[in-house]
Amino acid sequence: xxxxxxxxxxxxxxxxxxxxxxxxxxxxxxxxxxxxxxxxxxxxxxxxxxxxxxxxxxxxxxxxxxxxxxxxxxxxxxxxxxxxxxxxxxxxxxxxxxxxxxxxxxxxxxxxxxxxxxxxxxxxxxxxxxxxxxxxxxxxxxxxxxxxxxxxxxxxxxxxxxxxxxxxxxxxxxxxxxxxxxxxxxxxxxxxxxxx
Amino acid sequence: xxxxxxxxxxxxxxxxxxxxxxxxxxxxxxxxxxxxxxxxxxxxxxxxxxxxxxxxxxxxxxxxxxxxxxxxxxxxxxxxxxxxxxxxxxxxxxxxxxxxxxxxxxxxxxxxxxxxxxxxxxxxxxxxxxxxxxxxxxxxxxxxxxxxxxxxxxxxxxxxxxxxxxxxxxxxxxxxxxxxxxxxxxxxxxxxxxxxxx
Numbered sequence: 323x324x325x326x327x328x329x330x331x332x333x334x335x336x337x338x339x340x341x342x343x344x345x346x347x348x349x350x351x352x353x354x355x356x357x358x359x360x361x362x363x364x365x366x367x368x369x370x371x372x373x374x375x376x377x378x379x380x381x382x383x384x385x386x387x388x389x390x391x392x393x394x395x396x397x398x399x400x401x402x403x404x405x406x407x408x409x410x411x412x413x414x415x416x417x418x419x420x421x422x423x424x425x426x427x428x429x430x431x432x433x434x435x436x437x438x439x440x441x442x443x444x445x446x447x448x449x450x451x452x453x454x455x456x457x458x459x460x461x462x463x464x465x466x467x468x469x470x471x472x473x474x475x476x477x478x479x480x481x482x483x484x485x486x487x488x489x490x491x492x493x494x495x496x497x498x499x500x501x502x503x504x505x506x507x508x509x510x511x512x513x514x515x516x517x518x
Numbered sequence: 519x520x521x522x523x524x525x526x527x528x529x530x531x532x533x534x535x536x537x538x539x540x541x542x543x544x545x546x547x548x549x550x551x552x553x554x555x556x557x558x559x560x561x562x563x564x565x566x567x568x569x570x571x572x573x574x575x576x577x578x579x580x581x582x583x584x585x586x587x588x589x590x591x592x593x594x595x596x597x598x599x600x601x602x603x604x605x606x607x608x609x610x611x612x613x614x615x616x617x618x619x620x621x622x623x624x625x626x627x628x629x630x631x632x633x634x635x636x637x638x639x640x641x642x643x644x645x646x647x648x649x650x651x652x653x654x655x656x657x658x659x660x661x662x663x664x665x666x667x668x669x670x671x672x673x674x675x676x677x678x679x680x681x682x683x684x685x686x687x688x689x690x691x692x693x694x695x696x697x698x699x700x701x702x703x704x705x706x707x708x709x710x711x712x713x714x715x716x
Contacts, residue, residue, distance in 0.1 A: 329584045336576070336588050340595040347599050354606035362609050 357381075360394070364410070364423065364439045371425045371435030372398040372408055377517060379408065384513045388502050397514040398425070404514050406434050411502060413495020416487040417442035422495040426466055426503050428511065433470075436461045436496060441488075448488035457482050457489065466500035521646045528650025529657070536658055536707050540626040544618050545659060546696040552675045555663030556656060557611045558618065561604065563652025565596045566628055570648035573636040580637075589632045590623070597622045627655060665699055666690045 360368075360380050372379050375398035385392045396408040408425040421440035426433055438452045451457055460480040464470055470493045471477025474486065481489035503510075532538065535545045544562075548554040572592045573580075580588045601619045604612045612619065622628065631651055636644040667673055670690030672680035689695045 325581065325583075329581045332580055333584050333587055333591070336580075336591050340591050343595060344598050347602050351602045351606040355602070358606060358609040362613065 364421075367423050367437035367439050368396055368408055371423060371437045372396065372406060375399055375406070376402070382514075382517050386506050386509050386513065388506060393502060393506075395510060395513070397510075397517045399517065404428065404517055407503075407510055407514065408435075409499065409502070410439070411495050411499035413491040413493070413498065415441055415443050415491035416448050416485075417444065420488070420491050420495060422492060422499065424496055424499045426500075428507075431466050431503075431507075433461055433464045433466060433496065436492070438492065443485075443488050448485050450482045450485050451488045451492055454482045456480055457492075461496065466503050470496040470500065521642060524643050524646040525650040528647065528652070528654040530654075532651075533654040533658060534627050534651055535655065536704055538627065538630070539704075540630055541628075541655070542700075543621065544625060545662065546693065546700065548615060548618050549659055549663035549666055549696060550670070550691050551614075551667050551673075552660060552663045553611065554614050555659035557604075557608070558615060559652070559656025559659045561600045561615075561619065562622055562625065562627070562655055563649065564600055565593060565622055566631060566652040566655075567645060567648040568596045569593045569628055569632055570636040570644040571641060573632045574639060574641045574644035577637045585637065586629075586633070589629060589637075593628050593632065594623045627651065662696075662699060662703065665703075666695065670695065 357380070360383070365380055368379060377397070377399040379396035379398045383394050383396050385394055387393075393409055393411075397404055398406040398408065400406065406425050406427050408423055411422050411424060412419045413422055414420070418441075420438060420443070423437045423439055424433060425435040436458055441448070441452065443449050443451070457480055460478065461470070464478060469477070470479060472479045472481040472486065472489050472493055474481060475490070475493075477493065479489065479493055528534070535541050541562075544558050548558045569589070569592050573589055576588070576592075597620060600622070601612070604615075604619065631648060635647045639647070664674060667675075668679060669687045672678060672684040672686050690699065
């Protein structure tokens with residue numbers, strides 16, 4: 323009996339100390355890891371749609387609460403003034419959620435670019451949307467004050483042939499993103515006013 | 519106890535993985551390039567040294583019947599620390615090594631040293647043992663990775679060394695190439711002196 327209790331106590335203590343140690347390391351590295359993941363996984367997409375900006379949008383990022391979720395915003399400076407803000411949103415695709423990064427011009431309230439970070443779409447079909455320049459270009463310049471739709475649904479975006487569901491999913495995500503932007507615009511401007 | 523001897527035995531006489539032929543999974547999988555080979559070696563060294571320290575200092579407290587469970591908890595803790603730190607500071611390496619970082623937990627060299635050495639010897643000797651074994655493992659992986667990378671891709675640590683006209687011998691960077699390469703090194707090492715009691 324004493325043996326069993328000793329075993330339990332020793333193993334329990336070791337596991338407890340290990341758990342505490344790991345929790346500490348996790349807390350200490352969390353911020354750094356988040357930065358690295360943004361830089362390597364989403365960074366290339368973000369930098370592509372914010373091409374030409376003079377600051378480091380990933381370093382200057384800030385978080386705002388939208389309902390329950392926290393959203394990362396990436397401010398971009400062009401010609402010495404804060405012009406564009408990029409942020410993440412999601413849309414429902416054919417195979418699951420599509421992670422989208424969209425950039426919005428703060429002055430004109432128009433979309434300046436869109437990119438796809440994560441998706442589970444059918445390779446060679448739904449994934450065409452990710453690589454289609456004409457799809458991405460047809461999104462540019464659209465106002466965020468009205469829903470973003472593909473042409474089939476009475477909108478202005480060119481859906482990618484054969485990948486209507488995915489195109490629609492991206493538009494739906496962009497529409498959702500527009501809502502986020504409209505609701506949080508004042509907060510965004512307040513947060514980002516010092517970024518140069 | 520001769521500390522220097524405990525350290526140097528890991529560098530030649532008992533160098534892992536060539537003398538033990540343990541821990542082959544990472545040896546074969548991450549030696550495509552020198553960078554990943556050295557990275558894996560250093561990570562394993564860290565885990566080995568710290569798990570040896572803890573196991574040897576707790577060796578009188580740990581009940582024999584749950585010793586393996588205790589060792590694994592200790593080892594897993596340091597592996598997760600390595601994983602988190604590498605994710606935070608060397609993200610490129612972390613991505614390249616991928617699943618093989620968490621797999622250090624089940625690397626036989628680490629558990630083997632904890633069981634065979636650290637649980638029977640003092641802290642200082644265990645540090646020397648862990649350091650020697652870890653550095654030995656790093657050297658082995660570096661040599662293996664250097665051969666595979668130079669012949670398989672024509673580069674060393676990402677730098678082109680074979681000139682532009684070199685046709686890469688792609689067999690070397692594939693999995694069978696790793697086995698062949700390991701076999702040849704083992705053969706050469708055995709020619710130059712067999713481990714005494716094996």
